[in-house]
Amino acid sequence: MRYIPNSPEERQEMLSEVGLSQAVDLFDSIPADARLARPLDVPDALSEIELLARFESLAARNHAAGRPSFLGAGAYSHYSPTIVDALIQRSEFFTAYTPYQPEVSQGTLQAIFEFQTLVCQLTGMDVANASMYDGSTALAEAVLMAERVTRRRRVIVSAAVHPEYLEVARTYVAHAGVELLSAAFDEATGRTNLEDIEGLDETVAAVVVQSPNFFGCVEDVRAAAERAHAVGALLVVAVTESASLGMLRSPGACGADIVIAEGQSFGVPVSCGGPYVGLFATSEKYARQLPGRLVGVAHDKQGRRGFVLTLATREQHIRREKATSNICTNEGLIALAATIYMTTMGRRGLQEVAEQCAQKAHYAARQIAAVEGYELPYSAPFFNEFVVRAPVAADELLPRLADAHNITGGLALSRYFPGRPNDILVCVTEVNRRSEIDALVAGLRKVQSSKFKVQS
Amino acid sequence: MKKASTHITQNEALIFERSQPGRRGYMLPPLDVDETPADELLPAELRRDDDLEGVPELSEVDVVRHFTRISTWNFHIDLGMYPLGSCTMKYNSRLNERVARMPGFANLHPLAPEADSQGALEVMYELQRHLSEITGLAGVSLQPAAGAHGELTGVMMIRAFLDKRDGGESARHLMLIPDSAHGTNPASAHLSGFTVKTIRSTPEGLTDLEHLRELCAGGDVAGLMLTNPNTCGIFERNITEICKIVHDAGGLVYMDGANMNALVGVARPGDMGVDVIHLNLHKTFSTPHGGGGPGSGPCCCTAELEPFLPTPLVTRSGDRFRLDFDRPSSIGRVKAFYGNFGMHLRALASILTHGREGLREATEAAVLNARMIAHGLSDIYDKPFDAPPMHEVLFTDKRQSRKGVHTLDIAKRLIDYGFHPMTIYFPLIVQGAMLIEPTESVGRHEIEQFVEAMREIARESVEDPELVLNAPHTTRIGRLDEATAARKPVLRWKPAEKTATA
Numbered sequence: 001m002r003y004i005p006n007s008p009e010e011r012q013e014m015l016s017e018v019g020l021s022q023a024v025d026l027f028d029s030i031p032a033d034a035r036l037a038r039p040l041d042v043p044d045a046l047s048e049i050e051l052l053a054r055f056e057s058l059a060a061r062n063h064a065a066g067r068p069s070f071l072g073a074g075a076y077s078h079y080s081p082t083i084v085d086a087l088i089q090r091s092e093f094f095t096a097y098t099p100y101q102p103e104v105s106q107g108t109l110q111a112i113f114e115f116q117t118l119v120c121q122l123t124g125m126d127v128a129n130a131s132m133y134d135g136s137t138a139l140a141e142a143v144l145m146a147e148r149v150t151r152r153r154r155v156i157v158s159a160a161v162h163p164e165y166l167e168v169a170r171t172y173v174a175h176a177g178v179e180l181l182s183a184a185f186d187e188a189t190g191r192t193n194l195e196d197i198e199g200l201d202e203t204v205a206a207v208v209v210q211s212p213n214f215f216g217c218v219e220d221v222r223a224a225a226e227r228a229h230a231v232g233a234l235l236v237v238a239v240t241e242s243a244s245l246g247m248l249r250s251p252g253a254c255g256a257d258i259v260i261a262e263g264q265s266f267g268v269p270v271s272c273g274g275p276y277v278g279l280f281a282t283s284e285k286y287a288r289q290l291p292g293r294l295v296g297v298a299h300d301k302q303g304r305r306g307f308v309l310t311l312a313t314r315e316q317h318i319r320r321e322k323a324t325s326n327i328c329t330n331e332g333l334i335a336l337a338a339t340i341y342m343t344t345m346g347r348r349g350l351q352e353v354a355e356q357c358a359q360k361a362h363y364a365a366r367q368i369a370a371v372e373g374y375e376l377p378y379s380a381p382f383f384n385e386f387v388v389r390a391p392v393a394a395d396e397l398l399p400r401l402a403d404a405h406n407i408t409g410g411l412a413l414s415r416y417f418p419g420r421p422n423d424i425l426v427c428v429t430e431v432n433r434r435s436e437i438d439a440l441v442a443g444l445r446k447v448q449s450s451k452f453k454v455q456s
Numbered sequence: 457m458k459k460a461s462t463h464i465t466q467n468e469a470l471i472f473e474r475s476q477p478g479r480r481g482y483m484l485p486p487l488d489v490d491e492t493p494a495d496e497l498l499p500a501e502l503r504r505d506d507d508l509e510g511v512p513e514l515s516e517v518d519v520v521r522h523f524t525r526i527s528t529w530n531f532h533i534d535l536g537m538y539p540l541g542s543c544t545m546k547y548n549s550r551l552n553e554r555v556a557r558m559p560g561f562a563n564l565h566p567l568a569p570e571a572d573s574q575g576a577l578e579v580m581y582e583l584q585r586h587l588s589e590i591t592g593l594a595g596v597s598l599q600p601a602a603g604a605h606g607e608l609t610g611v612m613m614i615r616a617f618l619d620k621r622d623g624g625e626s627a628r629h630l631m632l633i634p635d636s637a638h639g640t641n642p643a644s645a646h647l648s649g650f651t652v653k654t655i656r657s658t659p660e661g662l663t664d665l666e667h668l669r670e671l672c673a674g675g676d677v678a679g680l681m682l683t684n685p686n687t688c689g690i691f692e693r694n695i696t697e698i699c700k701i702v703h704d705a706g707g708l709v710y711m712d713g714a715n716m717n718a719l720v721g722v723a724r725p726g727d728m729g730v731d732v733i734h735l736n737l738h739k740t741f742s743t744p745h746g747g748g749g750p751g752s753g754p755c756c757c758t759a760e761l762e763p764f765l766p767t768p769l770v771t772r773s774g775d776r777f778r779l780d781f782d783r784p785s786s787i788g789r790v791k792a793f794y795g796n797f798g799m800h801l802r803a804l805a806s807i808l809t810h811g812r813e814g815l816r817e818a819t820e821a822a823v824l825n826a827r828m829i830a831h832g833l834s835d836i837y838d839k840p841f842d843a844p845p846m847h848e849v850l851f852t853d854k855r856q857s858r859k860g861v862h863t864l865d866i867a868k869r870l871i872d873y874g875f876h877p878m879t880i881y882f883p884l885i886v887q888g889a890m891l892i893e894p895t896e897s898v899g900r901h902e903i904e905q906f907v908e909a910m911r912e913i914a915r916e917s918v919e920d921p922e923l924v925l926n927a928p929h930t931t932r933i934g935r936l937d938e939a940t941a942a943r944k945p946v947l948r949w950k951p952a953e954k955t956a957t958a
């Protein structure tokens with residue numbers, strides 16, 4: 001095995017050195033009845049050539065990966081500058097461990113400190129942690145944190161939050177004594193109905209909204225904050241499309257108490273759902289209630305500035321069952337990718353990406369709305385995603401679009417909302433060229449006029 | 457030893473401090489659609505009003521130099537032995553990185569139609585099958601994103617199973633955890649609504665069976681969370697008996713698979729009576745640790761527990777692979793989409809590269825390396841437990857501390873010898889723990905050098921303790937004042953006029 005430095009002969013010598021005659025003696029402490037008496041039923045080793053061929057053929061069966069796509073819904077195709085992936089592949093970053101020994105981990109620690117700062121700047125919050133697994137688990141942790149901060153046990157979550165995020169939150173709170181309630185969204189605007197949130201009273205720990213929400217609509221976050229704060233609840237804001245932070249008023253500026261986001265948009269490939277990176281930020285007064293790792297400034301005896309993992313008394317390796325979270329390993333390398341992305345794009349690039357996303361999405365929305373039979377059901381402002389109501393069932397239309405026009409046209413909302421067969425969630429980013437958008441529009445026109453009868 | 461510290465590579469400022477207005481590191485194509493007027497795009501009150509002030513402005517060269525320079529301050533596996541006990545810092549192959557970056561995988565959207573994602577589903581299905589064979593457990597979910605996440609999943613499954621078996625909400629609320637366990641175990645148990653009780657270890661470093669029986673006698677035991685080999689690097693030789701005691705008491709056995717790399721191809725948790733286990737793909741199957749993640753923590757379980765695994769699961773019907781969402785007993789989702797798919801790819805590539813023989817060979821080589829270290833250091837350092845170590849070996853600072861040199865000092869001095877420190881002060885059941893795990897990725901010569909360095913430090917501890925107490929001497933910075941850092945936390949950069957600290 002080429003990854004094992006010692007040859008079989010060397011290992012035989014080493015065995016003798018420690019007083020054993022054969023490799024099997026190394027496992028004497030495992031009782032015979034607990035041992036595997038046969039070889040594993042795993043294939044024989046593949047050479048590099050064979051392995052690459054095998055994975056190339058598997059990759060080739062992911063037809064969707066090679067197609068122009070208008071899928072978003074929690075995972076977004078953005079441009080990532082070449083240096084992002086090149087830099088995270090440096091051995092020093094990708095083969096290092098969690099920076100528990102600061103003297104030999106300053107590269108990772110400084111990068112995390114920079115990540116925390118960038119997350120604060122973009123979300124408009126005071127403190128951010130070193131990352132969570134992804135947006136969905138970050139939301140679940142935010143719900144648990146709201147319970148710790150307020151000592152209240154009911155949390156109201158907007159029905160326009162990503163359905164998978166909601167499912168994860170439900171799983172997390174199932175045994176934590178937290179009750180999740182739902183706030184409806186308005187069928188005309190597509191926004192959470194903030195005027196009349198059922199159950200919002202002094203027993204509520206937090207109100208959770210997503211903005212832009214699952215349907216792409218930008219929420220009135222300031223109003224949500226006012227409603228939550230009026231009863232002493234926290235406002236948790238979730239962001240799945242972090243590119244929007246380059247344009248939208250930051251959740252912090254709107255009064256959010258906890259902001260969680262999926263950071264995948266910042267230079268990370270969609271990669272069939274992971275690894276991504278969860279962003280988690282809050283205000284200074286709640287810093288000691290944060291889940292996960294935090295990096296802070298420290299100095300050595302000579303007064304030189306360095307960085308260390310800090311406030312560890314919140315964490316599981318110190319507090320065990322009393323920890324703020326069970327998280328240990330987070331998404332370090334992906335947080336680094338996001339840091340390099342945000343730094344490379346910089347102040348102006350993050351703004352320009354957001355501007356292009358919004359412009360292209362609005363162009364696409366206008367063109368689609370002009371096609372007979374298609375409508376945009378929601379009136380609220382949107383960023384780069386919007387719902388299209390098609391004249392035919394989405395799960396018939398989308399495969400046709402893929403087959404005949406080689407376009408993944410968006411997400412059939414019936415995947416999460418069975419009662420909405422004709423609705424498609426369309427996402428447009430800076431990587432979608434005008435020709436692709438025009439092809440989508442032409443495809444939608446053609447598919448509906450030639451292939452299907454209009455459903456009532 | 458004095459280190460030159462004025463060189464530019466030793467003094468890289470923060471990206472915010474390097475920022476110069478007007479510098480750019482990117483270029484986008486010009487907007488190619490008809491422009492929508494700003495106020496129609498988004499009302500002013502929904503737009504940012506801070507112009508992203510403070511976000512850095514740097515050229516591409518600035519960015520490359522910045523991250524390259526700070527990277528050189530890291531120790532890493534490719535540089536040398538990284539003997540963190542329980543963390544399993546084995547070689548991360550570049551081949552696996554290449555596989556994960558194939559456009560057919562990297563550009564695949566998680567919500568693309570099943571028919572157009574067959575390759576990815578097959579990858580997950582095949583990995584599930586191999587993990588099932590390796591653990592001897594029938595059910596596998598790849599959804600958990602890390603070890604602690606897999607633990608949480610497994611413990612929640614135990615909860616769901618007991619609730620179903622006992623009807624309604626099970627009265628069993630007690631989770632037993634040895635005092636040597638990882639901190640994530642009690643944290644995960646607590647998050648799942650269990651009360652944690654600690655089981656003592658015996659003077660041999662094993663789970664105390666008498667104490668286990670005693671705790672099981674109460675009738676309210678939901679389960680046991682056990683690491684095996686345990687965190688002292690010792691195989692729990694009574695494992696079959698332990699599982700029987702817990703099962704007889706009506707509970708289930710959860711195994712923390714952090715140390716599974718000591719067992720692959722040699723023994724299987726499923727054959728020992730374990731009900732559910734998580735694996736750390738970033739330990740056992742060599743996906744990179746990345747400076748703290750991403751990990752991947754698949755959960756494997758018996759056929760009996762399989763209905764409770766998270767949703768969806770990847771299944772096969774004929775030559776088609778599909779996602780099964782119809783799982784009424786499932787604990788639900790623990791993560792959006794299907795887990796850290798990029799890590800699944802790397803782990804599968806690692807398994808296929810090793811093959812049947814290679815997997816066992818890696819296990820043997822890892823245990824042999826740990827045995828060499830035990831052999832080389834037992835006469836100099838206190839080894840609290842006699843049992844021969846599996847893949848990692850535990851020492852303490854008992855002898856050196858008589859001269860005032862403690863585990864932390866030994867660890868820091870090791871840096872001067874070119875090695876990353878071992879895991880320190882864990883497990884908690886011995887004072888001044890030093891847990892050393894070489895893995896299979898270290899050659900004989902490097903093991904000998906490590907042993908030599910440790911012996912040298914032991915000698916220095918007697919002859920020149922100050923040298924050890926002030927280590928490291930060769931790094932860019934010395935030991936940092938962590939107490940002040942925690943007392944007056946500075947957790948982000950702010951412009952100079954607003955704070956003087958950062």
